Amino acid sequence: MMKYNTVNATRMVMVAAVVLLMQGCGFLKSKFSKGGKGGEVGVTNGEITATGRKGWKQPTPYGMVLIPSGSFIMGQADEDVAATQINMNRQVTISSFYMDDAEISNHEYRQYINALLADSVSTLGEEEIMSKFYPDTTVWKNDFTYHNGDPMLEHYYAHPAFDTYPVVGVSWIAANHFCKWRTNMLDDYRTKEGGYKSFGFRLPSEAEWEWAARGGKNGAKYPWGNPYVANGKGCYLANFKPQRGNFDADGYPYTAPATAYSPNDYGLYNMAGNVAEWCRDAYAENTNAIVWDMNPDNQNADEPRKVVRGGSWKDIAYYLETGTRYYEYEDQKRSYIGFRCIMDNLEGRTASARGSRLGGSGKSKSSKKSAAKKV
DSSP states (O other): OHHHHHHHHHHHHHHHHHHHHHHHTTOSOOGGGOOSHHHHHSEETTEEOOOOOTTOOOOOOTTEEEEOOEEEEESOSSOOTTOOOOSOOEEEEEOOEEEESSOOBHHHHHHHHHHHHHHSHHHHOHHHIIIIISOOTTHHHHTSTTOOOHHHHHHTTTSGGGTTSBOOSOOHHHHHHHHHHHHHHHHHHHHHTTOOOOOOEEOOOHHHHHHHHHTTOTTOSSTTSSSOSBOTTSOBSSSSOOBTTBSSTTSOSSOOOTTOSOOOTTSOSOSSSSSEEEEEEEOOTTHHHHSOSBSOOOOOTTOOEEEEESOOTTSOGGGGSTTOEEEEETTOOOTTEEOOOEEEOOSOSOOOOOOOTTSOOSSOOOOSSOGGGOO
16 A cells, blocks of 8 residues: 555656646647737736736847857957957847848948838928938049049949949938937837837947858858858859958949958858948947956947948958958948848747848859859
8 A cells, every 4th residue: 555655656746747747848838828808908806917918029120130149259350460359258148139131232222212202301400310320422422532433423323223232422420310200110010000110220239240240150250150251163252342442242342232252151241342331339449348248248428430341343352351340430421331120029039030131142143253253
């Protein structure tokens, strides 16, 4: 009899352990997964019965890919050639977010300018819109001395041939205003449809930008992973200045379409080269010493220098490295600086790539020119 009771007790303990394990792993429904009136009202029969509110869902914003959360060694991934010592290695953790798969294009930015001219002239004034937010096309002449930038000045933003090329001549201030406009447009639609507001679009912090640029490859020197700027066939993997006096060897003398070249493993195009990209952070030489190691972010309205990452069509390979950081003043507009937006993701860690909004296939297309020409 005692043996029988012992066996029974052992079985009951084992069953209880299994039930607890299944509940802990989410296989059994908890009280917070039950529906019913309590979930709608929040209080029933004098007790709090509130569960999750219905109707909330965070869809992947159009043209964005989901970047998972994770931890990585942030900082210089190769020799600090300039001996700047401004990006010392440090392990940090980044939360999940969505990021534009490509830089904001001319035609996408044009939607914003058209909306301002249609709806905001009475509040902002046409002069402010044109001077502060409209792309400065004169950068194609002003950025370089003794350079024939007239064709780019006249056609780059205005002509449909460049619709899918990244917008340039946009300041950090204008890029932030674009993010707010994009947020308001989405939230207005969601509100009319009876949904909840979004988490909002914004510029990435430089830590988020670097995490996304590496594409899950810890220690990667470039977004494609290997330490070389060309593939085995000799085709350059980004749009930059690969040779002395030769801007054309990579296939494009100036900028390239926003989805040119192959994306990294997160599905992001041109995280190195083409146009450098504004980040949200204020620039500081000692950033590593002042920011936290969980979602580092150095926002300082009193510092006019803002971080720029990624290198551009006019830069040598050093500036394309994932760990190279530099800055530009927030009100400056350049022919080689653009931007892309992100949105915080609070629903999970799983990454899932979407199709490109600008027609990129995600397939390898290292350059528009033959390997024979790329010496």
